[in-house]
Amino acid sequence: MRHFFFLVAVVSLSACAAAELKPDQCAAPYDIGVRDGIMGLNPQDELYGPPCARNGTPLNFAAYREGWIEGNFQYVTRTPHTE
Numbered sequence: 001m002r003h004f005f006f007l008v009a010v011v012s013l014s015a016c017a018a019a020e021l022k023p024d025q026c027a028a029p030y031d032i033g034v035r036d037g038i039m040g041l042n043p044q045d046e047l048y049g050p051p052c053a054r055n056g057t058p059l060n061f062a063a064y065r066e067g068w069i070e071g072n073f074q075y076v077t078r079t080p081h082t083e
Helices: 002-020 027-036 047-055 061-078
Strands: none
Touching: 027 047, 027 061, 047 061
16 A cells, blocks of 8 residues: 555656756656656656747657656566566
8 A cells, every 4th residue: 555655646746747847858858768667657758748849958759768668668577566
């Protein structure tokens, strides 16, 4: 049960992060993708695109997806699976 509350907190905080991206974060899409993937989030590139464009640094969607794939792989391999 404790893990559930932690997961809810992480997801809630990461949802707020989309609106608060700084230009230097938009310039590092691979790192943002890894962070999102390793936290077990679905790809958030559609949320990050508009704020980054408004900041004058368009998000490189391909680099974000590459980072997300890497982070998600780490998340999946580190998460215990029960059947």
